[in-house]
Amino acid sequence: MAGATRKALKTDAANAITADLVAVLVAVTEGEPKIMTIANDGALPSGPFEFAHRSLQTGLRAWVEAQTGHPLGYVEQLYTFADRGRAGGAKSPHSISISYLGLTREDKVGQGFEAHWSGWYEYFPWEDQRAGLPASLAKTLTSRLRGWSKSAATTSLQRERWQRAAITFGFDGREWNEELVLQRYELLYEAGLIPEAVRDGAPATSVIPGRPMTGDHRRILATGIARLRAKIKYRPVVFELMPAEFTLLQLQRSVEALAGRLVHKQNFRRLIEQQQLVEETGAIAGDTVGRPAKLFRFRHAVLAERAVAGTKLPLSRT
Amino acid sequence: MAGATRKALKTDAANAITADLVAVLVAVTEGEPKIMTIANDGALPSGPFEFAHRSLQTGLRAWVEAQTGHPLGYVEQLYTFADRGRAGGAKSPHSISISYLGLTREDKVGQGFEAHWSGWYEYFPWEDQRAGLPASLAKTLTSRLRGWSKSAATTSLQRERWQRAAITFGFDGREWNEELVLQRYELLYEAGLIPEAVRDGAPATSVIPGRPMTGDHRRILATGIARLRAKIKYRPVVFELMPAEFTLLQLQRSVEALAGRLVHKQNFRRLIEQQQLVEETGAIAGDTVGRPAKLFRFRHAVLAERAVAGTKLPLSRT
DNA sequence: TGGCTTATACTTATCCTGAGCATAATCGAA
DNA sequence: TTCGATTATGCTCAGGATAAGTATAAGCCA
Numbered sequence: 141m142a143g144a145t146r147k148a149l150k151t152d153a154a155n156a157i158t159a160d161l162v163a164v165l166v167a168v169t170e171g172e173p174k175i176m177t178i179a180n181d182g183a184l185p186s187g188p189f190e191f192a193h194r195s196l197q198t199g200l201r202a203w204v205e206a207q208t209g210h211p212l213g214y215v216e217q218l219y220t221f222a223d224r225g226r227a228g229g230a231k232s233p234h235s236i237s238i239s240y241l242g243l244t245r246e247d248k249v250g251q252g253f254e255a256h257w258s259g260w261y262e263y264f265p266w267e268d269q270r271a272g273l274p275a276s277l278a279k280t281l282t283s284r285l286r287g288w289s290k291s292a293a294t295t296s297l298q299r300e301r302w303q304r305a306a307i308t309f310g311f312d313g314r315e316w317n318e319e320l321v322l323q324r325y326e327l328l329y330e331a332g333l334i335p336e337a338v339r340d341g342a343p344a345t346s347v348i349p350g351r352p353m354t355g356d357h358r359r360i361l362a363t364g365i366a367r368l369r370a371k372i373k374y375r376p377v378v379f380e381l382m383p384a385e386f387t388l389l390q391l392q393r394s395v396e397a398l399a400g401r402l403v404h405k406q407n408f409r410r411l412i413e414q415q416q417l418v419e420e421t422g423a424i425a426g427d428t429v430g431r432p433a434k435l436f437r438f439r440h441a442v443l444a445e446r447a448v449a450g451t452k453l454p455l456s457r458t
Numbered sequence: 459m460a461g462a463t464r465k466a467l468k469t470d471a472a473n474a475i476t477a478d479l480v481a482v483l484v485a486v487t488e489g490e491p492k493i494m495t496i497a498n499d500g501a502l503p504s505g506p507f508e509f510a511h512r513s514l515q516t517g518l519r520a521w522v523e524a525q526t527g528h529p530l531g532y533v534e535q536l537y538t539f540a541d542r543g544r545a546g547g548a549k550s551p552h553s554i555s556i557s558y559l560g561l562t563r564e565d566k567v568g569q570g571f572e573a574h575w576s577g578w579y580e581y582f583p584w585e586d587q588r589a590g591l592p593a594s595l596a597k598t599l600t601s602r603l604r605g606w607s608k609s610a611a612t613t614s615l616q617r618e619r620w621q622r623a624a625i626t627f628g629f630d631g632r633e634w635n636e637e638l639v640l641q642r643y644e645l646l647y648e649a650g651l652i653p654e655a656v657r658d659g660a661p662a663t664s665v666i667p668g669r670p671m672t673g674d675h676r677r678i679l680a681t682g683i684a685r686l687r688a689k690i691k692y693r694p695v696v697f698e699l700m701p702a703e704f705t706l707l708q709l710q711r712s713v714e715a716l717a718g719r720l721v722h723k724q725n726f727r728r729l730i731e732q733q734q735l736v737e738e739t740g741a742i743a744g745d746t747v748g749r750p751a752k753l754f755r756f757r758h759a760v761l762a763e764r765a766v767a768g769t770k771l772p773l774s775r776t
Numbered sequence: 777t778g779g780c781t782t783a784t785a786c787t788t789a790t791c792c793t794g795a796g797c798a799t800a801a802t803c804g805a806a
Numbered sequence: 807t808t809c810g811a812t813t814a815t816g817c818t819c820a821g822g823a824t825a826a827g828t829a830t831a832a833g834c835c836a
Contacts, residue, residue, distance in 0.1 A: 155508050156474035159554060189540070190473050196540050196554075220538040220556050222507070222514050236477060236514075236554070238538050300762065307765050317765050389813075407794065409815075430813025431801035444618065447625050447635050707782075725825065727784075748782030749832040 157222075157234040159189040161200045162357070164218065164239065164364030165208075167246040167257060168381045171393040174246060174257040175361065176208070181258045183354045184361065189238070200240050207255050214243040214380040218363050221356070237356070241364045243380035260365060261400075262351050263358055266309075266324065267365065269316055269401045280348055282311060288331035318399050321366040325359060334358075369399055376417055379438040387425045387433035388412065417442055475540075475552040477507040479518045480675070482536065482557065482682030483526075485564040485575060486699045489711040492564060492575040493679065494526070499576045501672045502679065507556070518558050525573050532561040532698040536681050539674070555674070559682045561698035578683060579718075580669050581676055584627075584642065585683065587634055587719045598666055600629060606649035636717050639684040643677060652676075687717055694735055697756040705743045705751035706730065735760055 163185050165176035178185050185207055193199030197215060204212050218239040246257055261268040265277055273281075289301035308323045310316035328334050332342035335352035336359075352358060372378050378394055392408050412418060418436040425433045481503050483494035496503050503525055511517030515533060522530050536557040564575055579586040583595055591599075607620035626641045628634035646652050650660035653670035654677075670676060690696050696712055710726050730736060736754040743751045 155476055155506055157477055157507075158473055159475060159477075188473055189475075193540075196538070217537060219535060220514070222511075236556075238554075303762055307763075320765055323765075387814090404794065404796095405813095406796085406815080406817090410793095428813075429803070430811080431803095431815085433814060444621055445625075447638055447641075705783090722825070722827095723782095724784080724786095724827085729824095746782075747834070748780080749784085749834095751783060 155234075157236055159196075160186050160235060160237045161189050161196065161203075162186040162237050162239040162360055163200060163204055163242055164361055165204065165212075165242045165244060166260075166364070166368060166381065167244050168394045168397055169246045169257070171390075171397050173260045173397045175260045175263075175364075176255050177258045178255045179354065181256075181262075181351070184357045185255055186237070196238060197240075200242075204242065207253055208244075209253070210244070212242050212244060214377060216241050216367070218360065218367060237360075239360045239363065241367055243368075243377060245381065245383065247383075260361065263353065263361060264321065264325070264365070265349050267318075267321060267400045269318070270396055277349060281309065284333050284345075284348060285309065285311075285327075285331060288333070316401070318401055319366055319370050321369065322359070322362045325362040329359075372398060376438070376442060379417075382438070385421050385423065385435045385437050387428075387435060388418075389433060391418075391436070415442075473552075475554055477514075478504050478553060478555045479507050479514065479521075480504040480555050480557040480678055481518060481522055481560055482679055483522065483530075483560045483562060484578075484682070484686060484699065485562050486712045486715055487564045487575070489708075489715045491578045491715045493578045493581075493682075494573050495576045496573045497672065499574075499580075499669070500675075502675045503573055504555070514556060515558075518560075522560065525571055526562075527571065528562070530560050530562060532695060534559050534685070536678065536685060555678075557678045557681065559685055561686075561695060563699065563701065578679065581671065581679060582639065582643070582683070583667050585636075585639060585718045587636070588714055595667060599627065602651050602663075602666060603627065603629075603645075603649060606651070634719070636719055637684055637688050639687065640677070640680045643680040647677075690716060694756070694760060697735075700756070703739050703741065703753045703755050705746075705753060706736075707751060709736075709754070733760075 163176070165185065167174045167176075176185055177183065185204070187199070187203040189196060189199045193202060196217075200215065201212050218241050220236060220238045222234060222236050266273060266281060272278075285305040286302065289298050289305060292298040292301050305327060306312045306314055308317075308320050308327055325334075328348065329337045332338065332345055333348050334350060335347050338344050338347060339352075353361070368377070372395060378391065378398070381394055381398075382391060388409055389405075391412065392403060392405065395408075396402055417439060419439050421435045421437050423435045425435055481494070483503065485492045485494075494503055495501065503522070505517070505521040507514060507517045511520060514535075518533065519530050536559050538554060538556045540552060540554050584591060584599060590596075603623040604620065607616050607623060610616040610619050623645060624630045624632055626635075626638050626645055643652075646666065647655045650656065650663055651666045652668065653665055656662050656665065657670075671679070686695070690713060696709065696716070699712055699716075700709060706727050707723075709730065710721060710723065713726070714720055735757060737757050739753045739755050741753040743753055
């Protein structure tokens with residue numbers, strides 16, 4: 141073991157690999173969450189980690205800025221995986237993908253770039269539960285997943301499969317858990333219900349709606365969405381996605397867009413205000429219907445004042 | 459950008475690197491959290507990722523089993539970083555470290571290996587708040603951190619530094635947050651109060667207690683502890699560290715050992731039981747002082763029944 | 777038997793959360 | 807001008823979760 145450790149410290153040319161940096165870049169515009177995509181919206185932006193980069197994050201920031209023409213704000217690492225077996229043949233040169241979640245505003249993106257913004261629910265239609273699922277999609281999901289369950293060999297396996305589907309998708313009167321984005325994607329993959337599964341060799345059944353992506357990119361996107369949905373509840377990261385000034389309803393709509401579900405308006409306001417996450421600018425929002433709303437800005441001081449502070453979701457059942 | 463993407467898909471020999479797998483292996487024995495260490499307890503076990511490994515996790519499992527003689531149970535990825543600049547010269551071959559958190563039981567480790575178990579509080583004495591800090595350590599910490607704050611150039615910078623110290627360490631009557639392990643470590647590093655900082659070029663001040671490690675290993679350990687402390691609250695991972703049968707007090711002691719703080723006994727039991735995390739075995743613990751306790755086992759069924767279930771910490775202020 | 781230790785059942789006060797009602801302020805159409 | 811639609815905002819209320827404490831049970835040992 142000490143031998144193994146020492147060996148790792150030398151250059152081991154035989155085990156040399158390359159590293160790719162993959163970015164899930166998120167913005168929210170008019171209550172819709174967007175992600176930056178390339179390759180005709182079929183891939184997440186990604187670039188190689190090069191020697192010139194001083195660190196992984198530096199590398200990521202460097203080429204994201206080169207792509208969008210604007211600096212990246214909040215960045216956090218998502219996951220690292222080795223993609224042999226999937227992309228490329230079994231004997232292809234090894235490569236590692238290191239994925240990141242980045243938050244910006246859509247208006248920060250420059251012109252003249254191949255990259256552009258797509259709505260993230262195009263890739264995960266079932267994740268948008270704000271208005272409930274379209275009846276057709278709901279029907280498709282349940283019937284296909286029930287079919288998959290039934291196709292298991294033994295009764296107990298069948299029960300197990302259905303239980304898993306019911307938990308992740310909130311069937312049988314269970315609650316919908318918006319954080320299980322990745323679990324839902326993986327379940328659908330296993331069940332062979334998405335194009336990527338068919339591409340990777342699953343029997344070609346009819347596939348459910350939702351735009352696929354190259355390689356593992358939709359899985360990475362799922363990871364990013366899940367992370368973000370979890371994070372807004374205990375860290376004030378939504379504000380990275382908001383303009384400098386906003387109304388409480390705009391803030392609420394952004395949170396709802398990310399979480400994919402509606403929240404109780406009054407309780408939402410109570411939480412935001414009692415946590416002192418925002419302060420009034422004194423100005424009033426123009427061009428609105430109904431009673432005009434006060435404008436607020438994020439109180440950057442909270443970052444220094446407290447270790448934790450989030451936007452809990454006061455969920456509404458309606 | 460499309461160019462950059464395509465470039466990443468080819469082998470770029472010039473940017474080839476090697477990847478190391480680093481493990482934070484945790485066990486809890488008699489109410490003390492332990493980690494597996496090598497190199498005279500100065501390093502975490504680590505091994506190279508090799509072509510023979512089908513995936514990163516497979517690689518990790520492979521050589522951990524080779525080291526301990528026993529299979530690894532729960533494993534989760536922690537963080538990936540490129541270590542140029544720190545270890546090795548600026549022009550040394552690039553290498554990436556991918557770190558993992560693994561949970562086992564101490565009795566599972568075989569004999570005849572260099573690796574062995576050390577208490578994790580040897581590396582982070584200030585993280586054990588179960589009996590409060592030893593007065594001497596508490597005094598050292600506050601005075602050194604106050605000194606660091608005072609050494610800032612401007613008054614506002616001084617205030618900022620002290621506020622940060624107060625938040626992460628719970629000074630000035632603030633609450634101690636057991637999850638801020640990494641933030642505390644990084645603060646101490648910045649303040650030049652730990653050996654690693656001096657090694658990396660900080661002015662050689664007198665250093666606070668706590669055993670250092672090679673390279674970034676203590677930082678990785680901090681990441682692992684933080685992750686585990688957060689995770690036990692919403693996923694039933696403590697049970698990975700428990701024997702098959704245990705009393706509720708033993709379970710409580712394990713949780714307290716990991717969290718570094720005490721919990722309210724009665725409320726702890728209520729939480730565990732109402733969540734139906736455990737079931738009675740029917741047996742009674744022997745060789746105890748006081749009234750004998752019932753033995754329990756983990757209800758593995760909860761993993762299938764629910765998406766989330768944790769061991770919330772009913773903290774006691776005493 | 778009394779004292780020590782741990783286990784376990786209950787009680788209580790407080791705070792948090794979900795939910796709903798009521799009122800205010802604006803615009804536009806009748 | 808008034809009514810309705812729409813959004814903003816203040817307030818109440820019931821139920822549940824939480825923190826903390828009290829009380830009792832069941833062993834061991836001197």
